[in-house]
Amino acid sequence: MIRExxxxxxSKRGVERTFLWFVEEVGELSEAIRKKDREAMEExxxxxxxxxxxxxNLLGVDLEEAAKKKYPGVCPYCGKKPCECEEK
Numbered sequence: 735m736i737r738e739x740x741x742x743x744x745s746k747r748g749v750e751r752t753f754l755w756f757v758e759e760v761g762e763l764s765e766a767i768r769k770k771d772r773e774a775m776e777e778x779x780x781x782x783x784x785x786x787x788x789x790x791n792l793l794g795v796d797l798e799e800a801a802k803k804k805y806p807g808v809c810p811y812c813g814k815k816p817c818e819c820e821e822k
Contacts, residue, residue, distance in 0.1 A: 736787040744788045752792060756785035 744752055759781040766774035790797040804810055809817035 736784050737791045740784075740788055741791055744792055749789065749792050752785065752788050756782070756789055759785050 747755075759778060763775065763778035763782050766778045787797055790800070808815045809819060811817075812819045
């Protein structure tokens with residue numbers, strides 16, 4: 735969906751500038767979390783996800799497939815569900 739809506743604009747902007755927008759949105763999410771502003775958190779999580787998808791699209795990465803490969807229904811480190819890794 736993000737590709738269909740934004741790929742043309744994202745392509746013109748390029749990877750570096752799109753990455754900067756992504757980082758800015760992560761900062762806005764951080765602020766919403768710090769303030770415990772639920773409405774803002776929901777909006778910023780959506781923005782972070784959209785900009786992450788835009789980056790993946792520009793770089794030819796299938797975000798869904800990458801996530802499934804890394805997280806195949808179990809923890810990629812201990813192989814368990816739920817994760818039983820030691821806290822760091």
